[in-house]
Amino acid sequence: MRIVHVMGCEYMSKNRVEVVIGGNIISLQGNESEEHMQRVAKVINEKLAEIQGNYEKMHIGQSKINTLLVLNLADECVKRQQALGSHTTSLQEIKLENEKLKETVKELTLQLAHTREQLAAATHQGKKEHGNRGR
Numbered sequence: 001m002r003i004v005h006v007m008g009c010e011y012m013s014k015n016r017v018e019v020v021i022g023g024n025i026i027s028l029q030g031n032e033s034e035e036h037m038q039r040v041a042k043v044i045n046e047k048l049a050e051i052q053g054n055y056e057k058m059h060i061g062q063s064k065i066n067t068l069l070v071l072n073l074a075d076e077c078v079k080r081q082q083a084l085g086s087h088t089t090s091l092q093e094i095k096l097e098n099e100k101l102k103e104t105v106k107e108l109t110l111q112l113a114h115t116r117e118q119l120a121a122a123t124h125q126g127k128k129e130h131g132n133r134g135r
Contacts, residue, residue, distance in 0.1 A: 014030070014031045017038065048069055
């Protein structure tokens with residue numbers, strides 16, 4: 001996602017939207033949908049409110065709050081990237097196991113067909129022998 005803050009500047013982007021972040025109206029322009037940009041602003045506002053709530057009694061400055069906001073969002077991003085990497089590895093392992101299981105099913109299907117052929121041949125042979133004894 002590439003969101004560009006615009007203040008009277010023209011950029012070659014698809015969508016332009018105004019969002020409220022931390023009580024400030026910010027004009028954004030980007031290729032993402034308006035709904036997406038509003039969701040991004042909502043996430044920022046939720047995290048900002050959480051941080052402000054945690055440090056409310058300490059009366060820290062906006063600059064420090066913004067730094068904590070960025071650190072918290074970056075921390076979540078890194079954790080999600082690590083989780084994604086782990087899930088991707090698991091998915092690859094599952095796909096490999098699935099391919100092995102498909103091969104096993106093919107082998108067992110061939111063995112079953114061969115066993116059925118042998119059984120049919122034995123049954124046919126048994127009927128032939130049983131039929132010859134009665135004459």
